[in-house]
Amino acid sequence: MSAWGMGIASTAAAPPALSGSGKGKKVVILGAGLAGMTAAYELGKLGYQCQVLEARGFAGGRCQTARKGFRLHELGGDAQTCVFDDGQYINHGPWRIPLHHQSTLHYTRLFNVPLEVMVNDNDHSFVYLENGGPLANKRLRPAQLKADMRGHVAELLAKSVKTNQLDQALSADDKTLLLDYLAHEGQLAGADLRYQGRSGRGYSVNPGAGLTTGTPSDPLGFRDLLASKVGKVYSAVQDYPMQNTMFQPVGGMDAIARAFEKRVGRQIRYRADVQTIRHGENKVTVSFKDTGSGKLSSIDADYCLCTLPLSVLRNIDTDFSPALKAAVKSVAYAPVGKIGLQMKRRFWEEDDHLYGGHVLTDMKAINQISLPSTGWQSKKGVLLGYYHYMTDAIEISALAPAERAEFALAAGQNIFPAYRASFDSAFSVAWHRVQYNLGGWAEWTDENRKSAYPLLLEGEGRVLLAGEHLSYLTGWQAGAIESAWQQIEKLHAKASA
Amino acid sequence: MSAWGMGIASTAAAPPALSGSGKGKKVVILGAGLAGMTAAYELGKLGYQCQVLEARGFAGGRCQTARKGFRLHELGGDAQTCVFDDGQYINHGPWRIPLHHQSTLHYTRLFNVPLEVMVNDNDHSFVYLENGGPLANKRLRPAQLKADMRGHVAELLAKSVKTNQLDQALSADDKTLLLDYLAHEGQLAGADLRYQGRSGRGYSVNPGAGLTTGTPSDPLGFRDLLASKVGKVYSAVQDYPMQNTMFQPVGGMDAIARAFEKRVGRQIRYRADVQTIRHGENKVTVSFKDTGSGKLSSIDADYCLCTLPLSVLRNIDTDFSPALKAAVKSVAYAPVGKIGLQMKRRFWEEDDHLYGGHVLTDMKAINQISLPSTGWQSKKGVLLGYYHYMTDAIEISALAPAERAEFALAAGQNIFPAYRASFDSAFSVAWHRVQYNLGGWAEWTDENRKSAYPLLLEGEGRVLLAGEHLSYLTGWQAGAIESAWQQIEKLHAKASA
Numbered sequence: 003m004s005a006w007g008m009g010i011a012s013t014a015a016a017p018p019a020l021s022g023s024g025k026g027k028k029v030v031i032l033g034a035g036l037a038g039m040t041a042a043y044e045l046g047k048l049g050y051q052c053q054v055l056e057a058r059g060f061a062g063g064r065c066q067t068a069r070k071g072f073r074l075h076e077l078g079g080d081a082q083t084c085v086f087d088d089g090q091y092i093n094h095g096p097w098r099i100p101l102h103h104q105s106t107l108h109y110t111r112l113f114n115v116p117l118e119v120m121v122n123d124n125d126h127s128f129v130y131l132e133n134g135g136p137l138a139n140k141r142l143r144p145a146q147l148k149a150d151m152r153g154h155v156a157e158l159l160a161k162s163v164k165t166n167q168l169d170q171a172l173s174a175d176d177k178t179l180l181l182d183y184l185a186h187e188g189q190l191a192g193a194d195l196r197y198q199g200r201s202g203r204g205y206s207v208n209p210g211a212g213l214t215t216g217t218p219s220d221p222l223g224f225r226d227l228l229a230s231k232v233g234k235v236y237s238a239v240q241d242y243p244m245q246n247t248m249f250q251p252v253g254g255m256d257a258i259a260r261a262f263e264k265r266v267g268r269q270i271r272y273r274a275d276v277q278t279i280r281h282g283e284n285k286v287t288v289s290f291k292d293t294g295s296g297k298l299s300s301i302d303a304d305y306c307l308c309t310l311p312l313s314v315l316r317n318i319d320t321d322f323s324p325a326l327k328a329a330v331k332s333v334a335y336a337p338v339g340k341i342g343l344q345m346k347r348r349f350w351e352e353d354d355h356l357y358g359g360h361v362l363t364d365m366k367a368i369n370q371i372s373l374p375s376t377g378w379q380s381k382k383g384v385l386l387g388y389y390h391y392m393t394d395a396i397e398i399s400a401l402a403p404a405e406r407a408e409f410a411l412a413a414g415q416n417i418f419p420a421y422r423a424s425f426d427s428a429f430s431v432a433w434h435r436v437q438y439n440l441g442g443w444a445e446w447t448d449e450n451r452k453s454a455y456p457l458l459l460e461g462e463g464r465v466l467l468a469g470e471h472l473s474y475l476t477g478w479q480a481g482a483i484e485s486a487w488q489q490i491e492k493l494h495a496k497a498s499a
Numbered sequence: 500m501s502a503w504g505m506g507i508a509s510t511a512a513a514p515p516a517l518s519g520s521g522k523g524k525k526v527v528i529l530g531a532g533l534a535g536m537t538a539a540y541e542l543g544k545l546g547y548q549c550q551v552l553e554a555r556g557f558a559g560g561r562c563q564t565a566r567k568g569f570r571l572h573e574l575g576g577d578a579q580t581c582v583f584d585d586g587q588y589i590n591h592g593p594w595r596i597p598l599h600h601q602s603t604l605h606y607t608r609l610f611n612v613p614l615e616v617m618v619n620d621n622d623h624s625f626v627y628l629e630n631g632g633p634l635a636n637k638r639l640r641p642a643q644l645k646a647d648m649r650g651h652v653a654e655l656l657a658k659s660v661k662t663n664q665l666d667q668a669l670s671a672d673d674k675t676l677l678l679d680y681l682a683h684e685g686q687l688a689g690a691d692l693r694y695q696g697r698s699g700r701g702y703s704v705n706p707g708a709g710l711t712t713g714t715p716s717d718p719l720g721f722r723d724l725l726a727s728k729v730g731k732v733y734s735a736v737q738d739y740p741m742q743n744t745m746f747q748p749v750g751g752m753d754a755i756a757r758a759f760e761k762r763v764g765r766q767i768r769y770r771a772d773v774q775t776i777r778h779g780e781n782k783v784t785v786s787f788k789d790t791g792s793g794k795l796s797s798i799d800a801d802y803c804l805c806t807l808p809l810s811v812l813r814n815i816d817t818d819f820s821p822a823l824k825a826a827v828k829s830v831a832y833a834p835v836g837k838i839g840l841q842m843k844r845r846f847w848e849e850d851d852h853l854y855g856g857h858v859l860t861d862m863k864a865i866n867q868i869s870l871p872s873t874g875w876q877s878k879k880g881v882l883l884g885y886y887h888y889m890t891d892a893i894e895i896s897a898l899a900p901a902e903r904a905e906f907a908l909a910a911g912q913n914i915f916p917a918y919r920a921s922f923d924s925a926f927s928v929a930w931h932r933v934q935y936n937l938g939g940w941a942e943w944t945d946e947n948r949k950s951a952y953p954l955l956l957e958g959e960g961r962v963l964l965a966g967e968h969l970s971y972l973t974g975w976q977a978g979a980i981e982s983a984w985q986q987i988e989k990l991h992a993k994a995s996a
Binding site for chain 1: 511598599601602604607608613614615616618620621622623642645646648649650652653655656658659664665668673676677679680681683684685686697698699700701702705706707708709710711712713722725726728730731734735736737738739742743744746852854855856872875876956969970971972977978981982984985
């Protein structure tokens with residue numbers, strides 16, 4: 003690799019290569035989310051006899067897609083049944099697969115799950131800030147903000163270089179090279195290197211046929227940009243997990259859950275709500291209740307891999323040590339809310355020429371409006387009307403589904419004139435109110451990464467834990483998969499010892 | 500629109516709304532490229548009787564896709580027949596549809612041509628410069644270059660602000676706001692605002708499960724970046740036509756040509772090679788030779804819309820005025836070469852985690868290696884091995900097809916270890932050697948935009964001209980379409996007068 007330089011070590015691009023056999027050994031896996039199904043699939047290949055207990059009637063955990071007929075009854079809330087048109091959907095759980103998540107991509111490749119690009123970066127989208135000072139309540143575009151802020155800054159720095167204010171820091175050669183770079187970066191014009199706008203920020207009239215040469219647009223002023231702080235919305239590069247190329251499965255994220263289920267579904271016992279976990283020197287016993295009949299059963303196994311969210315596990319009767327129980331309880335889960343709004347017409351494409359990407363806003367409890375990266379130029383579409391966390395999520399989740407939709411519509415109407423008039427139907431989720439999830443993802447503090455995390459990673463006796471919560475990729479499917487890979491390696495080592 | 504601010508005026512998002520009728524009037528259209536077929540489609544709706552003369556056996560002009568069985572015989576060169584596997588292809592003509600090209604998108608929408616995202620921007624791709632000074636011959640990544648160059652620059656400017664060197668240019672408030680922005684833009688750390696790398700430039704070990712927190716990578720040095728000039732590869736924002744979201748038709752660009760052909764194919768006379776154009780007060784007469792039988796025919800019409808490239812038109816016997824003839828001859832056409840390389844294995848995805856986008860290089864006559872934005876994670880793929888212009892294109896086009904492939908393979912091998920070993924077959928084009936095109940696109944100089952351009956836009960008598968060459972979108976399909984829209988409006992005005 004080094005001959006070609008700069009290869010990035012991928013810690014987990016493939017499952018661990020395990021030798022030996024698990025024949026004759028029984029593993030009970032709690033939860034048929036991606037961690038549980040990954041474990042069942044990989045352990046099954048080694049000969050282990052796996053039994054997965056899943057409280058729901060379907061597998062996937064948070065890897066869900068809401069489409070026509072999908073039902074959700076939040077705890078203490080109203081029941082919702084999705085009434086989107088055929089072919090329309092919202093990925094109300096995970097919705098993005100970054101190129102860096104080779105573990106997730108390992109399975110989409112292995113299982114032939116067709117992917118399409120998820121547009122996660124759209125310089126033509128809008129930024130709309132209520133608290134944007136002199137630029138408040140305007141539909142600004144990322145391309146404008148980047149071009150203008152970086153242009154003004156390049157001009158300012160060029161000026162200090164040219165007036166010899168940086169002579170102590172730079173050699174004469176460096177100065178020449180830096181001015182050359184700044185002129186390029188900011189597209190500075192003239193001998194005095196002034197920023198006067200550029201085509202990348204957009205035209206007031208686009209170039210076209212005949213004499214339509216393209217009419218330049220005026221840059222936003224440096225002072226306004228500084229005072230508004232909107233230049234801070236974008237940084238030099240995207241955060242690592244958010245970079246191009248971003249993917250989504252064609253037809254909905256649950257294609258991944260279905261692909262796993264196709265391969266390990268026969269080992270899944272559905273509607274099995276875990277009640278107790280007991281483990282001793284020779285076996286693990288898990289009892290569960292059938293959510294339909296209410297009948298209690300139990301299962302014995304050599305090992306248990308528990309992939310339940312800690313927010314769920316904390317309510318289960320276990321014989322874990324007090325330290326491990328305390329560790330389980332110490333981890334907070336993020337309140338997270340999302341809403342899908344089916345629109346009669348793709349006004350964002352037709353009227354505003356926005357194709358995917360995110361409209362960013364500081365409007366209360368909205369955070370972003372995300373446009374679908376599928377069904378380009380078709381009639382209808384489902385957009386994400388809000389995606390919020392923490393206190394915002396708690397507040398909005400207290401509303402009835404229709405009230406949440408009304409809240410989202412009122413906000414979106416500030417940005418898109420056709421928003422409310424185009425509305426068809428909504429489907430919303432508040433993950434902290436969803437039974438068997440009780441939160442979006444594990445929210446680690448530095449403190450309990452040090453105290454609780456090592457205990458949870460270690461497990462106890464014949465019980466091991468896995469899931470996104472036991473990774474540095476919390477909230478991502480890759481975290482669940484890679485954690486499962488790590489823990490089955492441990493399990494296999496124990497079983498082979 | 501103004502209530503929502505910042506709407507960009509789209510000069511040409513839809514064809515001109517023409518009233519009246521063309522019934523009983525005959526138009527001969529020369530060339531069944533996108534300009535010619537757009538004119539035939541729109542004039543047909545008005546009742547005009549259109550006859551399109553096309554020298555080839557198929558429509559589309561430069562809107563072509565090479566797939567299994569596609570044949571090309573360059574002038575004075577060897578014949579090539581594409582032997583890619585079924586489902587594999589290269590768009591050797593136009594290959595991108597920018598979001599801003601609403602005219603092209605008008606027809607993909609109207610004709611239900613399915614689109615997919617063309618990944619035109621990939622921060623994870625490679626930049627490989629032979630002349631990169633201290634950073635030469637390394638696989639650098641755009642994310643690294645952007646993060647590090649902007650980080651170092653932000654640090655430098657922050658230092659001058661903090662040491663009061665810019666007090667004349669900035670108020671105290673501005674200074675505070677600017678430092679805040681720079682800390683964000685460059686992700687500067689500590690009270691002294693130092694750039695020390697960032698996650699966006701990539702990790703040396705990615706975050707993962709368990710204790711894999713993610714190992715930071717070291718930034719490239721400011722001096723090395725300055726001396727290498729690679730910081731100049733990327734600018735504050737993408738050039739306007741290159742911005743996200745970029746599209747391509749599913750299955751190949753010629754889907755657009757086929758969609759037009761389906762609607763106007765019955766008006767196209769194929770294998771009709773135009774020989775002469777004569778126009779008088781009452782009619783236009785065009786003679787043409789059947790390229791199969793060699794038989795000469797001629798056709799009379801009320802008007803002629805000539806969409807042939809000027810590089811072709813200049814060789815046709817016309818009775819244009821000397822001034823118009825001189826204008827036609829004055830326009831140079833760009834020599835352009837592209838090569839598609841079918842690879843047995845998508846090593847760029849499997850080994851390097853590159854999904855689409857362009858590898859940029861200064862290697863002689865390569866310019867870029869572009870990775871396919873379709874067939875994600877499948878077995879084979881066709882990448883673009885070079886895309887060059889002007890003198891490079893002239894030099895490489897003199898080679899036989901197999902030699903061109905060898906040239907491309909030797910270069911690509913410098914960047915990708917699996918390049919040559921994965922090679923299956925190639926298909927190359929040198930547009931300046933393709934009969935009926937004789938160049939990639941019109942190359943206007945400022946000088947003849949002033950002198951020749953107005954004459955060509957005006958046409959003469961009953962003859963009007965159209966095509967990408969009569970736009971400020973040269974080389975783009977949108978230029979051809981919008982020019983056709985503009986010229987049929989003129990034609991209709993003349994005919995209705």
